[in-house]
Amino acid sequence: KNQVEQSPQSLIILEGKNCTLQCNYTVSPFSNLRWYKQDTGRGPVSLTIMTFSENTKSNGRYTATLDADTKQSSLHITASQLSDSASYICVVSAGSTLGRLYFGRGTQLTVWP
Amino acid sequence: DVKVTQSSRYLVKRTGEKVFLECVQDMDHENMFWYRQDPGLGLRLIYFSYDVKMKEKGDIPEGYSVSREKKERFSLILESASTNQTSMYLCASKPPGQGVSTQYFGPGTRLTVL
Numbered sequence: 001k002n003q004v005e006q007s008p009q010s011l012i013i014l015e016g017k018n019c020t021l022q023c024n025y026t027v028s029p030f031s032n033l034r035w036y037k038q039d040t041g042r043g044p045v046s047l048t049i050m051t052f053s054e055n056t057k058s059n060g061r062y063t064a065t066l067d068a069d070t071k072q073s074s075l076h077i078t079a080s081q082l083s084d085s086a087s088y089i090c091v092v093s094a095g096s097t098l099g100r101l102y103f104g105r106g107t108q109l110t111v112w113p
Numbered sequence: 114d115v116k117v118t119q120s121s122r123y124l125v126k127r128t129g130e131k132v133f134l135e136c137v138q139d140m141d142h143e144n145m146f147w148y149r150q151d152p153g154l155g156l157r158l159i160y161f162s163y164d165v166k167m168k169e170k171g172d173i174p175e176g177y178s179v180s181r182e183k184k185e186r187f188s189l190i191l192e193s194a195s196t197n198q199t200s201m202y203l204c205a206s207k208p209p210g211q212g213v214s215t216q217y218f219g220p221g222t223r224l225t226v227l
Contacts, residue, residue, distance in 0.1 A: 034214050043117070043203055043218030044156075089155070093214035101214060105155040 002027045004092050006104035014112055017080055021107045023073040023090030031093040035064050035075045038087045038106070047075070047088075080111045115140045117219035119204055125225045132191040134222050136204030144207040145187035146216060147171075147179065149200040156203065162187055194226045 004025045013019050025033070032051045036044035048057045048064040050073070056065045061078045077084055090104040120135035136145065146161040148171075158171030160179040168179050176198060180188040187206075191198055201223050205216040 031212060032214055041122070041221065041223070043205075043220050045218070046215075049214065091214060093212060095213065100158075101216075103155040103157075105153060 002092075002094060002102050004090055004102045004104040006088075006090050006107050008107060009105070010108040010110070012110045012112060013080055015080060015082055018076065018078050019080060019109065021075045021077075021088050021090075021109070023075070023104055025071050025073070025090070025092045025102070025104075027071075027092040027094050027102050029094055030068065030071075031095055033064075033066055033073050033093070034091045035062070035073075036089040036091060038089060040086070044089055077109075082111050082113060085109060085111045115142075115206070115208075115217040117204060117206055117217050119202075119219040119222050121222050122220060123223050123225075125227065126191075126194050127227050128195060130191075130194050130226075132194045132224065132226075134189040134191075134202055134204075134224070136187045136189070136206075136219055137185055138187075138206040138217070139185065140206070140208065140217075141184065142206035142217075143184070143209050145181065146205040146207070147177075147187065147189045148203045148205065149173070150203055150221070151200050159189065194224075196226050198224065199226045200224060 007022045034049045035047045038044040050066040063076045066073045087106040089106045092102045117138045147159045148156040162168045162181040178190045203221045204219040
């Protein structure tokens, strides 16, 4: 069964600290994996995308990793800021242009001052 | 920049009412999608459309219908709203030639059915 599991469900950290969010998937055939950030009351916005051959990709303070063998991905946030408070959603794509997406349930991150 | 807009940010309706949720994109995208998002469940696909007047059921189409009369506009219709349709509704569109994961989301409509 194609599934995307994220952990933890929620996380609270202090401003300036680092954190890592996890995503495990069983989607096949794998096309790519995206991490989205969703601010409260807003639509999701893409942070990174990785294909099978990529194992790390950065976007500012966000660094995503992908281990296609173990079907695991992580999103590392460095030097967190209050504006990082959001839901982070892992999305795995199966197939290509006409394929479909499998969404994780998200990790709710709260950054405290 | 791609812009996907949704007609309302917040909507309150009564059980049994017919509800229209509108989504407009300004980038001539062929593919458009409607999702609902519920706490603890993530995003679930309701319907999608590959082109004008074309529609396909997603994972949870029951209780919903859609309309795509113009390329830029994709409407989600709740024929007779029920309380279990209280949710956040997200519209997305995809550029032609891009993988299915290249979707741009609107800001969402939070619908409450009383």
